[in-house]
Amino acid sequence: MRCPRCGVDNPAKNKFCGECGFPLKQPIDKGRVEMVKQEIPESLVKKILYVRDTIEKEHRDVSVVFADISGFTSISESLDPEELTELMNKCFRKLGRMVYRYEGIIDKFIGDCVMAIFGAPIAHEDDPERAVLACLDMQNAIEEINAGLDKSLKRLQIHSGINTGKVIAGKVGSDLQMEYTVMGDTVNVAQRLKDQAPPGSILVGPETYRRTKHAFDFMPLEPMRLKGKAAMVKPFEVIGKKWGSEFGLSIVHSDLIGRNQELSLLKQGYDDLIKGRSSILIIKGEIGVGKSRLLYEFRKYLTIYAPEGAIIYGRGFSYESAIPFKSILDSLHRFLIEENVSSREEDKKIIKEKLVALMEEEGVEVLPYLYKFFNIELTEAQKEKVRHLDSHSLQLQIFLAIATLLEKLSDKKPIIFIFDDIQWFDSASIELLNFLLPLIKKRRISFCLSYRLGDLSAITNLLKNIKDEYPDYTKEIPLKNLSPEDSMLLIENLMGKDVDEGLKRYIIEKSQGNPFFIEEIARNILESEAYKKGKGLTRKQIEIPGSIEAAVSSRIDGLNKEAKYLLKIASIIGRNFPETLLEELIKDRDIYQNINELEQTEILVRINKDNETYYAFRHPIFQEVTYHSILKSERVIYHKVIAETIEQKFTDRLEGISSILAHHYYYAGNTDKALSYSIKAGDEASALYANDEALLYYNQALEVATTEDV
Ligand SMILES: Nc1ncnc2c1ncn2[C@@H]1O[C@H](COP(=O)(O)OP(=O)(O)OP(=O)(O)O)[C@@H](O)[C@H]1O
Ligand SMILES: [Mg+2]
Structure with missing residues (x-):
């Protein structure tokens, strides 16, 4: 870790600087957060209050910023304590404003370092971009402060690290005093990147780079080994805003198709x-x-x-x-x-x-x-x-x-x-x-x-x-989504003509012909280690890219608490479901108004079939993102309740009931039932000579029988 006073690099385990004795591990400063919170603009307060009740522990895709000001120590020798406090408060309030301007939140202060989060509790599709902009603005803010300082004083400097990825986000501590934070490897890497950043620079991790390279110029740096990480991380240094990046389009990847x-x-x-x-x-x-x-x-x-x-x-x-x-x-x-x-x-x-x-x-x-x-x-x-x-x-x-x-x-x-x-x-x-x-x-x-x-x-x-x-x-x-034929062309343009047919069909099914979704899924696959090594990918290995997740989360965050809850349950049930099943599962609440909201916002579509009302996710990606945002421990419970409800009341009302029950029991951790229902589904399919399906279910049974844990 770099010493904020003398700039010498110290081994990470050091509590004090080996050169000048300055304390390197700083305590978390809660008072400062309270002071900076006064800078939160009214519009952001409203948005936070709006989502406040819906906040639970969940997986989120966020950009984490660590920004550290250096130079206070040397200035402290020339200012009296009161003046120094005033200067520091002014700095941190200004930094706070730069974070709030882009609707990020301040998580904590550790000494003279601020940790901010973009993407939780309020998600925007362009959170990584907002994080970089906030850091650039922080640099300008420090320059402004420097301009107002006495010439004899040393200049203040700021260095930052930004990293984008999955975290577990949610409330910690007592419910009365809401404290929101994020945890996970993404956070640690952001902090380490900040430690490696020379004064006056901003280092970002590879995912932040990938999602903002259309908007900023970067300089690639040599891969670094960051403390606590086995693999090397390739950081990029932000040079500045890209001229012409205002065109709303990242680099063009494929020739225009159709249109x-x-x-x-x-x-x-x-x-x-x-x-x-x-x-x-x-x-x-x-x-x-x-x-x-x-x-x-x-x-x-x-x-x-x-x-x-x-x-x-x-x-x-x-x-x-x-x-x-x-x-x-x-x-x-x-x-x-x-x-x-x-x-x-x-x-x-x-x-x-x-x-x-x-x-x-x-x-x-x-x-x-x-x-x-x-x-x-x-x-x-x-x-x-x-x-x-x-x-x-x-x-x-x-x-x-x-x-x-x-x-x-x-x-x-x-x-x-x-x-x-x-x-x-x-x-x-x-x-x-x-x-x-x-x-x-x-x-x-x-x-x-x-x-x-x-x-x-x-x-x-x-x-x-x-x-x-x-x-x-x-x-x-x-403008409508691309047709399956045009989607096929786009995938081939992006991934090459010899891409596996099954993979192509999978991307089309997932993206429904949306070119942005196609591009992001294709890129995710191309960049995955398994694909690069030519091992091929199973469906389960293909993840939803962070960029899509962010776009979907920003839509979901705009929903009211009840609608969001309902969407979560719906995502666990599956791609489509009868309204009566939702009613049964969420007995004590009025679901109609919320279903209406989900329909209005075009997340769910209503389908009337055989005198029964069904709902389906308009886009499978919405179901998937919502599903994966729920912690695994919670999903297990919901799968169990859903499986039991279906088993008790819906066996004669749903098509393919055995496979549905096999699915829910499998994820509920009830392997006995999952196994017997998978075999039953296979038997039913083979009785109808639907051999492909039968094989699918028997394979599923085999998988259940040989898997210890889900
Ligand atoms: N017809 C097409 N042929 C090839 N690529 C396309 C086509 N349409 C869109 N793309 C690519 O898909 C990506 C998303 O498209 P674009 O950014 O134009 O969407 P948008 O509708 O403007 O999205 P947003 O609502 O986010 O502004 C871009 O990289 C774009 O180049
Ligand atoms: Mg656009």
């Missing part, structure tokens, strides 16, 4: 625009279905075949929806600057020149408002002009000024806005977008918008307005 029709609708929209017919094109679809990819292909086409147009591209981010105008401001900024210019001041200078040139003589009136929007310093005379405006009037003037800017620009060339993920636009940008829509009726300006199905509360009004006011201008392009 001819959708792409030609977009091209048609552009041809119409050239001819003077503006439109609003709306792409909508589930997570990972290919919205960003379609937009990427469209933009690629426009850059090559439509150089006469102005393409203004923007994207909503799940973690930036609280920054006013961020989404549209960034897109216009990028449009005006075109390439990365090194400093903010230079950027502003270029924007200013471009605005002046674009607006010409008669546009001078609106320049102050455009400067306000782009955060450019106003002249004294301009300041005078805007001074008397209240915030509402100022906003209106800014909106009008941007509309004027676009009108001017559209006189020169047709404009197409391409906005991806508008469900994550900040509310000011959505308002501005709404304000700009009427331009399509009089100018060569079109909008191509995409949004993800799910929580659409932020854009409900915008969508309604488009529907009500611009029906003749609007074209909706709903």
Whole structure:
């Protein structure tokens, strides 16, 4: 471990630094957590309170951050204790803010090191990205603090470690004072990475790297042996944000498959625009279905075949929806600057020149408002002009000024806005977008918008307005999962043509043709040691990739406590089940409202068959992720209850009852019953000459008979 005072590396077992005697093992500081908690923004408090009652011990996929500030000790020689405490409090409060900004939580302080968690209790699909962003922001925060320090003092520095993976998360300690924490190897590795990180650097583990490499530049480091780990770990050092990573798409892995029709609708929209017919094109679809990819292909086409147009591209981010105008401001900024210019001041200078040139003589009136929007310093005379405006009037003037800017620009060339993920636009940008829509009726300006199905509360009004006011201008392009044939092609593109047929079918079954799921499952398989060694994989060995798990968990975390409980029970029962079985299992609660919620959020689908209502998981992955989040010890109990309930009351109401019971008894640990039901299922199948199935059940019986433990 590196000594925070003198920087010398010490053997991990040392309690004190061998060089200067500084204590290396620091106590956990609870008071500091309480102080930093005061920085939690209201919106995050609400979200935590919302999930609070649903928190149980469970498996979660999280990113763990350890960030350590060094330099306080040497500063302490020049400051009196009170000043030092004040400085430290200021630092830690600032760091807390950087964590909360991305909806992570502070787990604990160990000396001058903060441990933060992203992904629990609130999950986001992009938690690894949030963790890296938080660490980069922490570095900036420390720089700001340094800038305010007396020149004679030594600079503070921060070094961090981030690791992503499975943990057991949940409440510890007494129930009254909720304390949330995570445990497991993932945490230990994050801490060790932090120990190895030189001052001023951020080291991440391989899974964090894999899930964020589309957004940041990294430098690979030599594999390291971390204390307590048998295998070597390959860390990566974060260099910074990747320029152009705002395209909402990781590296392109396969040629585009299908989507001819959708792409030609977009091209048609552009041809119409050239001819003077503006439109609003709306792409909508589930997570990972290919919205960003379609937009990427469209933009690629426009850059090559439509150089006469102005393409203004923007994207909503799940973690930036609280920054006013961020989404549209960034897109216009990028449009005006075109390439990365090194400093903010230079950027502003270029924007200013471009605005002046674009607006010409008669546009001078609106320049102050455009400067306000782009955060450019106003002249004294301009300041005078805007001074008397209240915030509402100022906003209106800014909106009008941007509309004027676009009108001017559209006189020169047709404009197409391409906005991806508008469900994550900040509310000011959505308002501005709404304000700009009427331009399509009089100018060569079109909008191509995409949004993800799910929580659409932020854009409900915008969508309604488009529907009500611009029906003749609007074209909706709903994106569906790939067909089995196209899925097959995608898998072959990703994994090679000679992939085992069974494996291909398995991926299609799991992913249901969702390209993101296909890519992630394929990558997981390709990277698994067994596959690399050519040993082949059994179905049981194939795990759900963390990225998919995170996407699913973030949906499940939005459910209320009862619905989440119901989903857990449902996931143990299986892919589909009769409503009456759920009723029987959850007797004392009103299940209908919760089933309704699960149906509304498109997690379950209702199926009516033979006068009975059944429910099925719309996506098998939702069942699997929910199932695996439940601790094994709990699952055993539920399997037992489910098996007994089915055995007592449902034997004549379910198809393939013997195999269902074999499954539940097997996982309930009742091998006798599991064995007899597996044989029975095999006998039943062979009586019907269903030989493949019969073989499956007999094999299952054989497996049960020879397995000691599940
Ligand atoms: N038709 C396709 N052919 C080949 N690859 C595809 C196709 N559609 C999507 N992909 C790939 O699948 C992955 C997920 O697609 P994409 O990011 O476009 O989904 P999305 O709908 O934008 O998801 P999100 O809701 O998360 O924004 C990407 O790596 C993309 O390149
Ligand atoms: Mg996308």
